Amino acid sequence: MNIGAAAELTSLPAKTIRYYEEIDLINPARGDNGYRHYNEQDVNLLRFVQRARSLGFSIEQCRNLLSLYSDKDRxxxxxxxxxxxxxxxxxxxxxxxxxxxxxxxxxxxxxxxxxxxxxxxxxxxxxxxx
Amino acid sequence: MNIGAAAELTSLPAKTIRYYEEIDLINPARGDNGYRHYNEQDVNLLRFVQRARSLGFSIEQCRNLLSLYSDKDRxxxxxxxxxxxxxxxxxxxxxxxxxxxxxxxxxxxxxxxxxxxxxxxxxxxxxxxx
DNA sequence: GCTTGACCTTCCTGTTGGTGGAAGGAATAG
DNA sequence: CTATTCCTTCCACCAACAGGAAGGTCAAGC
Missing domain, CATH: 1.20.5 (Single alpha-helices involved in coiled-coils or other helix-helix interfaces)
Structure with a gap:
């Protein structure tokens, strides 16, 4: 899905989602037209970050949580x-x-x-x- | 007095005091050598701002308070x-x-x-x- | 008179977590 | 075919300063 749909699903502004890519937090695939393409997993991660941010975690702490999240051995x-x-x-x-x-x-x-x-x-x- | 002394008296970093001048909050006189010169009144205003900031007032609110402070008719x-x-x-x-x-x-x-x-x-x- | 060191100046960059807008390409509806 | 919407990048801006470079000034000691 495109960034607009992902924004809808995560209640995050598209601008913010682009920003998260810029700081290397969540990197979506790209289509042939250059459009960002978000899959289910990406959306889950975005939602994860959205929730953590709303709980007061800083971006760096979110990065930390994300790496713990995807690390099965943590x-x-x-x-x-x-x-x-x-x-x-x-x-x-x-x-x-x-x-x-x-x-x-x-x-x-x-x-x-x-x-x-x-x-x-x-x-x-x-x-x-x- | 120079900025260093004013910083000492107000417990504000000199950097911050310069910043307050830059944003037109508190404008000291200048000496022939270009040094900022703070008088008693300036120091009082700086202290006023320092206290208001520490109480959570934003810079703009401080600006507001300062204008109320110097307005005898408010x-x-x-x-x-x-x-x-x-x-x-x-x-x-x-x-x-x-x-x-x-x-x-x-x-x-x-x-x-x-x-x-x-x-x-x-x-x-x-x-x-x- | 000279040097040293503290203090001062401006200017530029970076911080955190984005937001706003411009310029231009791409997709879609009628 | 055109209008509208969505997407792209890039650049600038917000608060409220902090850090540091490059250079001028001042006061003390010898």
């Missing part, structure tokens, strides 16, 4: 390690965001939010300490 | 609105990360994590549904 421990590493990354990110939210909320709560020009948020941002 | 409501928008952005991001974490954790928990070649994580990624 240990599932390798994959589990990658997933757990990712989970702790996510945990850290969540914590950062929560502390950030707290700070911002404190500032916003102190702001009376009317048309008076003094604003604790800006004052908070402008303060020398913290 | 209503604090404008600023509060920006802050609250940011908070809801953060909330959404946190939710996404949490759902992502759940999915990933489920997959990882099903993985026995030894050297057997079957791996629920990869299988989960390769599945056609969800």
């Amino acid at each position: 240990a599932s421990a390798d994959v589990k390690k990658l997933a757990e590493h990712k989970i702790s990354e996510i945990d850290q990110k969540i914590e950062e965001l929560q502390s950030l939210r707290t700070t911002l909320k404190n500032l916003a709560d102190q702001c009376h939010g009317d048309h008076r020009p003094d604003c604790p948020i800006l004052d908070g941002l402008a303060e020398n300490n913290s | 209503a604090s409501a404008d600023v509060k609105k920006l802050a609250e928008h940011k908070i809801s952005e953060i909330d959404q991001k946190i939710e996404e990360l949490q759902s992502l974490r759940t999915t990933l954790k489920n997959l990882a928990d099903q993985c026995h994590g030894d050297h057997r070649p079957d791996c629920p994580i990869l299988d989960g990624l390769a599945e056609n549904n969800s």
Whole structure:
């Protein structure tokens, strides 16, 4: 099938699929007319990447997962390690965001939010300490 | 003071400070030798941006905040609105990360994590549904 | 006066993960 | 035969800087 159909099936933009080929992630066959030709396996791999990306794996991690995926002799421990590493990354990110939210909320709560020009948020941002 | 001293005082890399000038965010004076010269006010603005950035505001939002900051007639409501928008952005991001974490954790928990070649994580990624 | 080293300048490239668009060839429908 | 759609490549751009090369400047020490 052509790139358009593959895009449809994977919910990936054609541009992105071409990009994945450019960075040597998923290489389809080519027809005589130069068109990319995707088979079922290609589409599966694309979907695999699409899912992994949406779970927050970077392209390089996807490349890693793909090679583990096609390597029949790999240990599932390798994959589990990658997933757990990712989970702790996510945990850290969540914590950062929560502390950030707290700070911002404190500032916003102190702001009376009317048309008076003094604003604790800006004052908070402008303060020398913290 | 020169850029190095300003960098020291604001905990921003000199590279970043130059970049902020390039994008017309904070424009210092220049000495006869072409060196950038930062006064107290410049340093305050840089610190302001540094703090806003660390709270997750984008450069464009910082530009907005800066203009509100120097506009004596602005209503604090404008600023509060920006802050609250940011908070809801953060909330959404946190939710996404949490759902992502759940999915990933489920997959990882099903993985026995030894050297057997079957791996629920990869299988989960390769599945056609969800 | 000279050298050394730290600091400054601009310019160019690369990062991550794509997106947008132009120019032109190929397939298909009427 | 033409119109439209799909495909191709290539080039540029986004955030928000970081790294490094090549060269100018300044202050200290001898």
